[in-house]
Amino acid sequence: MQVAVIGGGVLGVNTAYFLAAAGHEVVVLERRSNVAEEGSFGNSGLVAPGLAAPWAIPGMPRKLLSLLFKNESPLLLRHKLDPALWRWARRWMGECELERFRINKTRLQRIGFYSRDLLEQLRLHYHLEYEQTGGHLQLFRTERDLLLAQPALALMAEHGVTHALVDAQTACSIEPALASTTALAGALHLPLDEAGNCALFTKQMKTIAQSIGVTFRFNSYVEQLEQLDNRIALHLSAGRFTADAVVLAAGIANPALLGAAGGRIPTQAVQGYSATCGIRNFEDAPLSSLTDEAYKTTITRFGNRVRVAGVAEPGARSQEVPEAAQRTLRKVATDWFPNASNYNNATLWSGMRPMLPDGVPIVGGTPLRNVFVGLDDGANGWTAALGIGKVLSDLVSGRVPDIDIDGLTLSRFG
Known part of the structure; x- marks a missing residue:
């Protein structure tokens, strides 16, 4: 054909x-x-079916509302009067129910694990090298973050997803450069998830x-x-x-x-942002990829560079990276790897992506x-x-x- x-x-x-x-x-x-x-082009580079979950998680609406007006937030909302956005948000909130979350994450993992298997086959067959790294850490700053993660953790155990909930000390043994001065209630280690340079x-x-x-x-x-x-x-x-x-x-x-x-x-156009910079001190840089669950922001190692990606802004109409998004990206990077790079000199990127309510x-x-x-x-x-x-x-x-x-x-x- x-x-x-x-x-x-x-x-x-x-x-x-x-x-x-x-x-x-x-x-x-x-x-x-x-x-x-x-x-x-400038996304986080995650290939993480174990970690993958919809934003529609039980407790997420309240969490986002509490963060919305802080200086650093995973969500920017500069176009509050868009009726289409609020219609979409009502549908999204309906997907935050526990049973809906279980259905949606199961569906996402089904296609995600299949996709990762295909990626591995292509990588081995064609001997591909795209700055990939293995393993992923999901960081929980507080006990409340850990509590919100319980439905996802229960579903991982139910479906036999390889994972381990570890304490701060073990997390630092997996990522030795992780800053010990930032509060860490625990971390989820997903050894089979990975990341790489998508572009x-x-x-x-x-x-x-x-x-x-x-x-x-x-x-x-x-x-x-x-x-x-x-x-x-x-x-x-x-x-x-x-x-x-x-x-x-x-x-x-x-x-x-x-x-x-x-x-x-039923999509909502959402702008996402990232900052990529050269590594200044390699002993202070991440080895692989991590997600700060509180800020829904990812830090990924690409060879001699590190990328910080996150922040969602529905209805954005410009390609610029607003200062509010830059603050969040810088905060997450400096909280966990303060000496890895000069984050003020990062190359900034913004990209529009479709988000579905489920x-x-x-x-x-x-x-x-x-x-x-x-x-x-x-x-x-x-x-x-x-x-x-x-x-x-x-x-x-x-x-x-x-x-x-x-x-x-x-x-x-x-």
Whole structure:
């Protein structure tokens, strides 16, 4: 089949790879001048299905409300009067119930572990090196943070996820440079979770995809899709062409493309931020990746650099990194690794990502025949991306996916 994949991020590129490996003729349409230039560029780099959980967690609304007006917060809310945001927030709060959380995390882990297995297969097969590190620590500053984590910990134990709840001393033995002056009630060690440079990995997979026949068309903005008998017409800013099937892997642009075709995805556009800087003192730097649970902020080691990523701002309309977000990133970095780098000289990044109220990815068909959609919820993007791509390839090919996709399709939103 002739298949068009819209989007050149980590999801789109790997979807194209799996489609080409299945024997299809594939073209990737990307509105930027290269792959991984939007949400896949400056993210945390986590591939962490054990850690992965939706933001809709029991107790989270109260926690975010208490942090909202502090100088350092994981949430910025500068556009408080947006009615669409509050409609989405009401739906999100409904997903914070314990039973809904258990369902959503289970679904997320199903696609996440499958995705991590695929990543390992590709890494070994192609001998990929993308500044990856193994193991992850989730840091709990207070007993209250530990208490909020109990539903997730119980679900990990129930599903046999490899993990260990450790005290501060053990956490410091895993990450020797961790500052002992910052209060630490405990940490969750996930030895099988990992992190890496998502943009570098995506560019490597682009080269591999090209070697098996995938064509990339950059600076190609898809404006509309149209059903033409058994084919799909793609209207671009510079012309039109048709394909047997289309895969929407365009991240934040997916809802608009699908909306024009009669479908609806209940996403909220959220701006995320990161700061990347060179390591000044290697003995004071992290060895792998960590998440500060109180601030929902991640610190990741990429070779001779360290990246601090976090803060969510719904409805942001600018690419700038606001001072409030910078304060939070600097605080988390200096609290845990104060001498690793000069965080005031960091390279700042902001990227828009889609967030779903239940925090679970979407993969499957759409109201348009032969149009498929893949959407990796922004908080756990790379964790699920390869699994989504492989499932999409199987569905386009008329094959039964390796995993059960019940609860992962667009149909769950009615």
